[in-house]
Amino acid sequence: MVEFEQSDTLKRLPKQYFSYLAERKKQIRKQYEDVIDLGIGNPDLPAPEFIVNELKGAATDPTNDQYGPARGFDYLREAVVDYYLREYGVHLDPDKEVAILHGSKAGIVEISQCLLNPGDTVLLPNPCYPDYLSGIGLADAEIVELPLLAENDFLPRYDLLDKETSQAAKLLFLNYPNNPTAAVASSEFFSDTVSFAEENKVCVAHDFAYGTIGYDGKSPLSFLQTPGAKEVGIEFFTLSKSHNMAGWxxxxxxxxxxxxxxxxxxxDHTGCGYYGGIQRAAAKALTGDQSSVRALTATYEKRRDLFVAEFEQAGVEINLPKGSFYVWMKVPEPYSSEEFMTYLVNEARVIVAPGDGFGSLGEGYVRISLAQPTDTLLEAAKRITDLAPFKVDSRVKI
Incomplete structure (x- = not known):
């Protein structure tokens, strides 16, 4: 067999973190049987029945067996417009201000291809969702990191950027509720973001994948709710997390x-539209009864509270997540993120995501997913808090 060399474009791609984690988990499961996986953000509950029924009915419509419009059916774009007006008070033009995506990840990778040339500057939070790096790598752009630190509620500070860098930037990625830190954005922060973007003519790409998952009676803010936001940026939304439609x-x-x-x-150049049955179901999800969305958030909040309570009962203080379905946990000394993940696997049979996979400032943390049944989460919390590092000092903070 002739082995053909990969293109320079492919060579620029970073290591795919979640593929790496999947391979590690495969090896771990070969070694241990009773493993609890809290390392992946994959919703564990089914899509609401009314959405599934809509897909079943659409599957019998032969028009959905044909190629659909490359830019999505009008009814789905109009459903998106209705959803944003109802939920956020944001007015959108269905023909000019909506793009249908093969999941939000596709758009997150594509926007770098759309706006960046080789050598262009992109502002990227650290830590962050790793797949932002994929699009940036394909575009051969240069990254300037924006530190997300606990002392600033995991929000970037634009005043730490020098004027030259700010003016050179073409694209800024943001993500609130945040993956992996579980932080949320304030209206003041989004206002500052719009001002920064206007002054420096930088496009804001806000990843709103966890937009429906906010806790303690507070709904996460859409970036587009901020005056002027639509002039300087876009927002990505997915039904994966809001309606348990990750595989769709x-x-x-x-x-x-x-x-x-x-x-x-x-x-238009890379695809041929999306299956009409799924578009019909997506439109139903957006325009139909949203009580299932609220119930799902309540489920995650209950899981969060019970999980964190297990640590508190063990004398361990842990930051309470404000949004998303993750816990961003600081690892006890003297472990690194990778070492602590390995320790948890070997001693507690619990898999978590090492924080360094989300960026250098993720070192010293692990990301724990709440996308598991309550009983499973409580068992995992008990296994973790029974370990020696959590017994040394009852006042330890993580």
Whole structure:
């Protein structure tokens, strides 16, 4: 067999963190049987029945067996518009300000292709969702990191950037509720973001994947709710987390018309539209009864509270997540993130995601997913808190 060399474009791609984790988990499961996996953000509950029934009915419609419009059916784009108006009070043009995506990850990778040339500057939070790096690598752009630190509630500070860097930047990635830190953004922060973007003519790409998952009676803010936001950026939304439709691969981007047109243009060349049955179901999800969305958030909040309570009962203080379905836990000394993950696997049979996979400032943390049944989470918490590092000092903070 002739082995052909990969292109320079592929060589620029970073190591795919979640593929790496999946391979590690495969090896771990060969070694141990009673493993609890808290390392992946994959919803464990089914999609609501009314959405599944919509797909079943659409599957019998032969028109859905044909190629659909490359930019999505009108009814789905209009459902997106209705959803944003109802939930966030944001007005959108279905023809110019909505792009239908094969899950929000597709758009997150595509936007770098749409806006960045080789050598261009992109502002990237550290830590962050690793797949932002994929699009940036494909575009051969240069990264300037924005530290997300606990002392600033895991929000970046634009005042730490020098003027030259700010003016050179073409794209800024944000993600609130945040993966992996579980932080949320304030209206003041989003206002500062719009001002920064306007002054420096940088496009804001806000990843709103966990937009429906906020706790303690507080709904997460859409970036587009901020005055002027639609002039300087777009927002990605996915039904994966809000409606437990991760495997259905359907999402959308909304906002700045010029950026939306770029994404649509790229997709005109790389795809042939999306299965009409899934588009019908997605439209139903957006326009139908949202009580299942609220119930899902309540489920995650209950899981969060019970999980954290197990640590508190063991005398361990842990930061309470404000959004998403993750716990961003500081590891006890003297472990690194990778060492602590290995320790948890060997001693507690619990898998978590090492924080360094989300960026250098993720070192010293692990990400724990709440996308497991309550009994499983409580068993995992008990196994962890029974370990020696948590018995040394009852006042330890993680």
């Amino acid at each position: 691969r359907i999402g959308f981007a909304v906002g700045n018309a010029s950026v939306i047109e770029g994404i649509n243009l790229l997709q």
